[in-house]
Amino acid sequence: MSRLIVVSGLPGTGKTTLARALARDLAAVYLRVDVVETPLVQAGIDVGPLGYQVVRELAASNLGLAAEVVVDLVNPIPVTRQMWVDLATEAAVPLVVFECTIADEHEHRRRVEGRRPDLPGQVVPTWDEVVAREYLPWDEDRDGSRVVIDATDSDAALRDAMAALAGQPRR
Numbered sequence: 001m002s003r004l005i006v007v008s009g010l011p012g013t014g015k016t017t018l019a020r021a022l023a024r025d026l027a028a029v030y031l032r033v034d035v036v037e038t039p040l041v042q043a044g045i046d047v048g049p050l051g052y053q054v055v056r057e058l059a060a061s062n063l064g065l066a067a068e069v070v071v072d073l074v075n076p077i078p079v080t081r082q083m084w085v086d087l088a089t090e091a092a093v094p095l096v097v098f099e100c101t102i103a104d105e106h107e108h109r110r111r112v113e114g115r116r117p118d119l120p121g122q123v124v125p126t127w128d129e130v131v132a133r134e135y136l137p138w139d140e141d142r143d144g145s146r147v148v149i150d151a152t153d154s155d156a157a158l159r160d161a162m163a164a165l166a167g168q169p170r171r
Helices: 015-026 033-042 050-064 078-091 105-114 127-132 154-166
Strands: 003-008 029-032 068-072 095-101 147-150
Touching: 003 015, 003 078, 015 029, 015 068, 015 095, 015 154, 029 033, 029 050, 033 050, 033 068, 050 068, 050 078, 078 095, 095 154, 105 127, 147 154
Parallel strands: 003 068, 003 095, 029 068, 095 147
Antiparallel strands: none
């Protein structure tokens, strides 16, 4: 029973925590773009869109095996958002997109500033880098539908996401 679940949001908004919890609770394949990009950056490769493309192909392979797939990435611009719409269409699976937010900017900043790398060689962004990052506001007409999750409380975020998924079909 396949479904493509994309967990998006700025760094520090709880997307990795939510994506991991969803993958665990759904027994889904978990694909995190940081896991692909970090070793490429360490190897001196200008990653550009490569990390997203690799994760997309891994997702396609797993959807082809009828696996449920959870993708964890920022997903900041229309072209990256369309990538997942196109993949779900090609794979003939339902797509559910979550956009993680933190309503309180001070809490978001505290999380970003307190964040430590969890991958060997990973460099996490500073608050200034998060604020300066290109991240276009979501436009459902342009980018497709998504469920906004306030991830201030990770347990509540998981409950909200699971409730949203309960009403979504699987292939």
